[in-house]
Amino acid sequence: MIEVRELRRExxxxxxxxxxxxxxxxxxxxxxxxDVQAGEAVGYVGPNGAGKSTTIKMLTGILVPTxxxxxxxxxxxxxxxxxLAKRIGVxxxxxxxxxxxxxxxxxxxxxxxxxxxxxxxxxxxxDECVELLGLQELLITPVRQLSLGQRMRGxxxxxxxxxxxxxxxDEPTIGLDLExxxxxxxxxxxxxxxxGTTLLLTTHDLDDIERLCPRLMVIDHGRVLADGPLxxxxxEVTPERELVIDLREPGPAPDVPGxxxxxxxxxxxxxxLTFRRAETTAAQLITQVVRQVEVHDLAVVEPEIDDxxxxxxxxxxxxxxxx
Amino acid sequence: MLAGMTTNVVFGLLRLAIIAAxxxxxxxxIADYDIAAINTYVWIGQGxxxxxxxxxxxxxxxRVRSGDVVVDLYRPWHLQGALLAQDVGRGGFAFLTRLAxxxxxxxLLFPFQFPENPxxxxxxxxxxxxxxxxxxxxxxxxxxxxxxLLDNRGLYGFWNVSSGLLCGLTVPIAFFPEWARDALxxxxxxxxxxAPIDVxxxxxxxxxxxxxxxxxxxxxxxxxxxxxxxxVRKVVVQGG
Numbered sequence: 001m002i003e004v005r006e007l008r009r010e011x012x013x014x015x016x017x018x019x020x021x022x023x024x025x026x027x028x029x030x031x032x033x034x035d036v037q038a039g040e041a042v043g044y045v046g047p048n049g050a051g052k053s054t055t056i057k058m059l060t061g062i063l064v065p066t067x068x069x070x071x072x073x074x075x076x077x078x079x080x081x082x083x084l085a086k087r088i089g090v091x092x093x094x095x096x097x098x099x100x101x102x103x104x105x106x107x108x109x110x111x112x113x114x115x116x117x118x119x120x121x122x123x124x125x126x127d128e129c130v131e132l133l134g135l136q137e138l139l140i141t142p143v144r145q146l147s148l149g150q151r152m153r154g155x156x157x158x159x160x161x162x163x164x165x166x167x168x169x170d171e172p173t174i175g176l177d178l179e180x181x182x183x184x185x186x187x188x189x190x191x192x193x194x195x196g197t198t199l200l201l202t203t204h205d206l207d208d209i210e211r212l213c214p215r216l217m218v219i220d221h222g223r224v225l226a227d228g229p230l231x232x233x234x235x236e237v238t239p240e241r242e243l244v245i246d247l248r249e250p251g252p253a254p255d256v257p258g259x260x261x262x263x264x265x266x267x268x269x270x271x272x273l274t275f276r277r278a279e280t281t282a283a284q285l286i287t288q289v290v291r292q293v294e295v296h297d298l299a300v301v302e303p304e305i306d307d308x309x310x311x312x313x314x315x316x317x318x319x320x321x322x323x
Numbered sequence: 324m325l326a327g328m329t330t331n332v333v334f335g336l337l338r339l340a341i342i343a344a345x346x347x348x349x350x351x352x353i354a355d356y357d358i359a360a361i362n363t364y365v366w367i368g369q370g371x372x373x374x375x376x377x378x379x380x381x382x383x384x385x386r387v388r389s390g391d392v393v394v395d396l397y398r399p400w401h402l403q404g405a406l407l408a409q410d411v412g413r414g415g416f417a418f419l420t421r422l423a424x425x426x427x428x429x430x431l432l433f434p435f436q437f438p439e440n441p442x443x444x445x446x447x448x449x450x451x452x453x454x455x456x457x458x459x460x461x462x463x464x465x466x467x468x469x470x471x472l473l474d475n476r477g478l479y480g481f482w483n484v485s486s487g488l489l490c491g492l493t494v495p496i497a498f499f500p501e502w503a504r505d506a507l508x509x510x511x512x513x514x515x516x517x518a519p520i521d522v523x524x525x526x527x528x529x530x531x532x533x534x535x536x537x538x539x540x541x542x543x544x545x546x547x548x549x550x551x552x553x554x555v556r557k558v559v560v561q562g563g
Contacts, residue, residue: 062393095391
């Protein structure tokens with residue numbers, strides 16, 4: 001579905017000093033290679049400025065690569081942009097493809113004409129999305145009056161009306177509340193498994209990846225740092241999880257075998273404990289902790305995606321220096 | 324809409340008063356304009372202003388600036404063609420709300436020079452439609468400049484200020500000295516406003532005026548097409 005070989009994109013950035021104007025070249029995507037098979041669901045993650053959006057824009061034909069080989073659904077994106085647009089769907093979490101002042105339903109009608117979808121196909125696809133995403137009452141609402149969560153459901157429907165083989169989502173859950181995120185993930189997982197639509201999504205939310213993407217690609221400074229199943233990567237890079245407990249009364253950290261107390265705060269009111277995910281579960285640990293001390297509040301903290309990436313990045317640097 | 328119409332009519336009255344005063348001072352006629360022709364010129368001009376949309380809203384340039392233009396670029400359409408279609412559609416509505424009312428106002432309340440040949444009515448409509456296409460083409464170029472300039476407000480402002488004079492909105496092109504008249508008719512600007520008015524008033528040959536308009540419509544849309552392809556090739560999408 002996607003074939004990327006040594007893809008590279010450079011930008012010229014002006015560095016002005018007085019009247020002289022100098023340019024320096026910044027490499028946003030640096031010899032990236034990967035393949036995505038039809039029907040896969042791939043999470044493409046990395047910190048801000050890592051090159052994610054630049055890659056997405058090249059995959060959708062909006063940006064022309066500086067060099068490298070690129071095929072999406074069999075075509076060269078920047079050369080056959082219009083052909084490609086009919087075969088893929090794109091959702092940018094921070095932009096809207098709906099018409100701000102029109103009712104949602106009218107936006108869909110316009111897209112049907114733009115993508116030349118037959119009336120029958122349009123009806124079945126729209127009905128399906130409307131039902132699964134609960135859009136019935138929103139079809140007559142102007143887009144400007146929709147909440148962010150409602151609008152995102154509209155955006156995803158809009159991207160699916162022409163039944164794309166590949167759906168590219170750039171931070172689809174950004175700014176959504178937990179329930180809206182969950183609903184969106186459920187829907188995306190469903191179209192991936194049932195319709196076989198290939199998914200490629202960028203996100204900062206680890207849960208998106210966990211729920212949706214069997215495969216994770218990590219990019220930083222324009223390079224792919226890791227590519228594989230999320231659970232494997234996380235277990236490999238950060239084998240420990242953290243439990244934070246707030247006690248009712250200040251006191252020493254509970255002593256549970258296999259658990260390390262890392263630090264305590266607020267004069268013994270809050271304790272940070274780490275445990276290895278391979279050895280114990282959070283549930284077992286919590287049962288043991290509450291037996292020992294009176295707990296006011298507790299939270300299990302998963303390593304942040306940025307943590308995972310930072311560790312991956314450090315590992316990369318170490319490998320380079322040891323070589 | 325009502326507020327827009329009121330403003331439009333008030334400005335029409337102002338323009339009419341000023342040019343009529345000039346006419347009186349000149350002894351009743353300037354070039355081939357008498358008071359009826361001037362009245363007709365003013366009210367058609369007021370109507371065409373909104374119909375051809377001489378001053379756009381710079382929306383595309385704003386979308387380039389904010390980066391929202393990516394959405395327009397990944398659709399399976401030719402952006403210029405799609406926006407032209409949208410603008411012609413807008414023109415259909417503007418015909419009823421922007422072009423017809425000031426013309427009717429002028430016809431009812433002031434001496435008006437109706438075309439001698441009824442065929443000039445549909446020809447005027449044709450000429451006005453071509454003017455709309457050229458106007459779109461020019462606005463598209465002004466907005467597209469944002470791909471290079473990033474902030475095109477200077478150019479946009481310059482167009483808004485100068486277009487009235489260049490297109491024959493401020494005073495008829497016929498009032499200009501001969502050298503300026505020749506220079507302007509060699510440019511696309513009178514095609515936006517003066518040409519349809521001349522078709523209506525019967526100033527000059529209709530066939531020549533229409534050919535002149537069609538020529539510039541083709542040239543300007545052509546330049547827009549090439550510029551868009553260039554812009555897309557060099558595009559740097561703003562804001563992540």
